[in-house]
Amino acid sequence: xxxxxxxxxxxxxxxxxxxxxxxxxxxxxxxxxxxxxxxxxxxxxxxxxxxxxxxxxxxxxxxxxxxxxxxxxxxxxxxxxxxxxxxxxxxxxxxxxxxxxxxxxxxxxxxxxxxxxxxxxxxxxxxxxxxxxxxxxxxxxxxxxxxxxxxxxxxxxxxxxxxxxxxxxxxxxxxxxxxxxxxxxxxxxxxxxxxxxxxxxxxxxxxxxxxxxxxxxxxxxxxxxxxxxxxxxxxxxxxxx
Amino acid sequence: xxxxxxxxxxxxxxxxxxxxxxxxxxxxxxxxxxxxxxxxxxxxxxxxxxxxxxxxxxxxxxxxxxxxxxxxxxxxxxxxxxxxxxxxxxxxxxxxxxxxxxxxxxxxxxxxxxxxxxxxxxxxxxxxxxxxxxxxxxxxxxxxxxxxxxxxxxxxxxxxxxxxxxxxxxxxxxxxxxxxxxxxxxxxxxxxxxxxxxxxxxxxxxxxxxxxxxxxxxxxxxxxxxxxxxxxxxxxxxxxx
DNA sequence: CGATGCTTTGAGGGATATCAAGAGGGGTGG
DNA sequence: CCACCCCTCTTGATATCCCTCAAAGCATCG
Numbered sequence: 001x002x003x004x005x006x007x008x009x010x011x012x013x014x015x016x017x018x019x020x021x022x023x024x025x026x027x028x029x030x031x032x033x034x035x036x037x038x039x040x041x042x043x044x045x046x047x048x049x050x051x052x053x054x055x056x057x058x059x060x061x062x063x064x065x066x067x068x069x070x071x072x073x074x075x076x077x078x079x080x081x082x083x084x085x086x087x088x089x090x091x092x093x094x095x096x097x098x099x100x101x102x103x104x105x106x107x108x109x110x111x112x113x114x115x116x117x118x119x120x121x122x123x124x125x126x127x128x129x130x131x132x133x134x135x136x137x138x139x140x141x142x143x144x145x146x147x148x149x150x151x152x153x154x155x156x157x158x159x160x161x162x163x164x165x166x167x168x169x170x171x172x173x174x175x176x177x178x179x180x181x182x183x184x185x186x187x188x189x190x191x192x193x194x195x196x197x198x199x200x201x202x203x204x205x206x207x208x209x210x211x212x213x214x215x216x217x218x219x220x221x222x223x224x225x226x227x228x229x230x231x232x233x234x235x236x237x238x239x240x241x
Numbered sequence: 242x243x244x245x246x247x248x249x250x251x252x253x254x255x256x257x258x259x260x261x262x263x264x265x266x267x268x269x270x271x272x273x274x275x276x277x278x279x280x281x282x283x284x285x286x287x288x289x290x291x292x293x294x295x296x297x298x299x300x301x302x303x304x305x306x307x308x309x310x311x312x313x314x315x316x317x318x319x320x321x322x323x324x325x326x327x328x329x330x331x332x333x334x335x336x337x338x339x340x341x342x343x344x345x346x347x348x349x350x351x352x353x354x355x356x357x358x359x360x361x362x363x364x365x366x367x368x369x370x371x372x373x374x375x376x377x378x379x380x381x382x383x384x385x386x387x388x389x390x391x392x393x394x395x396x397x398x399x400x401x402x403x404x405x406x407x408x409x410x411x412x413x414x415x416x417x418x419x420x421x422x423x424x425x426x427x428x429x430x431x432x433x434x435x436x437x438x439x440x441x442x443x444x445x446x447x448x449x450x451x452x453x454x455x456x457x458x459x460x461x462x463x464x465x466x467x468x469x470x471x472x473x474x475x476x477x478x479x480x481x482x
Numbered sequence: 483c484g485a486t487g488c489t490t491t492g493a494g495g496g497a498t499a500t501c502a503a504g505a506g507g508g509g510t511g512g
Numbered sequence: 513c514c515a516c517c518c519c520t521c522t523t524g525a526t527a528t529c530c531c532t533c534a535a536a537g538c539a540t541c542g
Contacts, residue, residue: 046475064385067471072385086374089367094378094476122360126330129370132377133327137335139380144305144313146388147432151530182488191388193531198490213489230308234287235335392498424521434499439522454521483542490537500527510517 002079004031004107008054011080014168014238015134016127025121029114031107036099038180042106043084045096051108052088053097055081058104059180062095063188073189075138076100076162076179078169085132088114101180101215130237137235146191149230151200154190156229159210163219164233176218186212204228243320245272245348249295252321255409255479256375257368266362270355272348277340279421283347284325286337292349293329294338296322299345300421303336304429314430316379317341317403317422319410326373329355342421342456371478378476387432390471392441395431397470400451404460405474417459427453445469 002010005027012018018026033056036042043049045065053060055077062074062083074095077083083097088111099106118125138161145157166177181189187197205211209224219225243251246268253259259267274297277283284290286306294301296318303315303324315336318324324338329352340347359366379402386398407418422430428438446452450465460466 062381064381066385066389070389072389074381074384086377089371090374091478092475095381119363122363125366129373130330132370132374133331136327136373136377136380139377139384140303140305140315140336143315143380143383143387144307146384148307148311148313183490184488194489195491195532196530199530202490234333237332423519435521436500436523437498440498443522486539486541488537488539490535492534492536494531494533496531497529498527499529500525502525503523505522506520508517508519510515512513512515 004033004054004056007056007080008082008107011082011169012127012131015130016123018123018127022121022123022127025117026124029109029117031109034106034108036104036106038100038102038104039098041096041098043087043093043097045093047093048091049084049087049093050112051110052082052084052114053106053108055079055083056105056107058102059100059178060097060104060106061100061181061185062097064095071188072191073185074142075135076181076189078166078171080169082128082131085128085135087111088128101178134237137237141235151190151192151196152203153229154192155186155197155200156204156210156225157231158186158190159204159212159217159219160226160229160231160233161236163217163222163225164231164236166217168236168238175220176216178215179212179217180215245274245295245297248297248321249323249348252323252410253368253372256371257364259364259368263362263364263368266358267365270350270358272350275347275349277345277347279341279343279345280339282337282339284328284334284338286334288334289332290325290328290334291352293323293325293352293355294347294349296320296324297346297348299343300341300419301338301345301347302341302422302426303338305336312429313432314426315383316376317420317430319407319412321410323369323372326369326376328352329369342419375478378478382476392431392433392437393444394470395433396427396438396441397445397451397466398472399427399431400445400453400458400460401467401470401472401474402477404458404463404466405472406477407458409477409479416461417457419456420453420458421456 042053056079060077060083064072087093145154162179163177166172171177183197184194187194201212209221211218297320301318301324305313328334386395403420404418407413412418424438425435428435450462452459
């Protein structure tokens with residue numbers, strides 16, 4: 001397993017060039033580890049946190065709480081992701097961040113330490129900035145997905161994104177990756193009712209391209225799945241390969 | 242009418258503190274003006290532009306083009322907005338930017354000039370960064386809006402956001418502001434069919450709280466409209482007031 | 483082994499999409 | 513100056529996808 005620093009740097013270097021001194025500076029930033037349980041909030045909606053976190057193990061999600069307590073999941077985050085980087089320069093968080101699975105681990109960095117490094121090593125700041133910009137692209141894709149596609153294509157597209165990102169984070173083994181969410185959460189992500197999630201899932205299973213059960217996502221036919229989803233990974237801005 | 246520099250700075254100063262020297266540096270960046278017609282693309286999906294733009298007059302939108310040519314509008318931008326700031330640090334644009342109305346005017350800045358200023362005046366970079374982060378918050382709100390609300394609340398929420406941002410940009414006069422889009426575009430924003438747009442609009446008109454016609458948005462009863470929409474402007478991160 | 487939470491299936495209803503066509507308004511050309 | 517066309521808005525009728533309500537399987541756990 002990678003160290004905290006390796007996990008973080010692998011992600012940043014997927015899209016940004018860092019000189020040895022940039023890398024060394026980032027490696028030098030102190031942090032502490034925090035383990036969180038399933039459905040436990042790491043940061044609450046409306047918080048003004050003095051720290052930000054990087055996912056090290058397990059998975060983490062962001063969500064809005066709407067009137068009436070209804071929940072809308074916004075994004076999911078794997079090892080190396082930085083789900084609340086924006087709090088570095090932003091007063092109040094408009095959403096919460098929670099852990100999904102048992103034993104998720106995040107690294108906690110003090111904003112002041114990060115800001116000090118960014119001031120001396122601008123490339124570090126730019127790399128983090130890019131993280132937040134890729135975030136933006138993922139959100140835009142989610143708008144289109146949840147607005148312009150039917151339940152089937154919508155779910156397929158979501159599975160494609162998760163699987164693609166997991167494979168880039170070396171988290172795919174034997175054509176499957178962890179996706180520790182319940183069907184109800186899938187519904188709160190895609191904006192469809194639980195019953196429809198279950199039926200859409202069954203329909204997708206029957207295509208033989210994908211299966212999702214017991215918190216694992218299994219892709220049997222990537223070509224077929226991307227065709228159903230009209231998935232093009234361009235927006236994720238990974239370097240080719 | 243404000244100058245290009247005043248327009249830009251008013252927007253940045255709504256959320257960021259800039260010292261006189263930061264402000265002076267930003268004022269010194271050269272730019273050119275570009276006038277664009279309705280539905281004309283300013284930047285195309287997939288472009289790698291060496292410039293970014295600030296809206297000066299009129300309105301501008303971002304959109305995805307999906308398979309089959311279907312269009313999904315992602316966001317709308319008023320005077321002072323910076324709809325493609327992310328191209329400063331990002332290779333390829335995942336969406337297009339287009340003008341909405343006749344005679345829209347944007348200021349065009351060379352990336353290299355902006356980067357030079359940001360390198361010497363970090364506060365300028367941070368202010369632009371914040372712009373992109375607020376963008377992110379707006380996108381997140383759109384995900385929730387288009388996923389978790391019915392057509393009526395969804396449209397009301399969209400109107401609330403546009404009206405609120407327009408009022409902060411001093412673009413509201415006599416309870417109304419320009420929103421130069423067609424009903425079909427409203428549908429491509431909210432993810433609902435044109436016929437439903439028309440009927441939902443009629444239903445909202447009948448509440449007496451809002452009217453949208455001929456490219457103008459008129460709000461007669463802000464309290465009632467925000468109640469229908471469950472609108473809370475917190476996510477837009479304007480300073481209080 | 484009952485309780486609890488998640489998944490699965492059935493039935494029916496409602497919101498929204500699709501199909502179709504007329505009305506209104508502005509521009510253009512004969 | 514009128515006729516025509518095109519674009520957008522509006523309204524009606526019908527279809528369908530998805531939601532709500534309801535309840536039964538199935539696993540895990542105390």
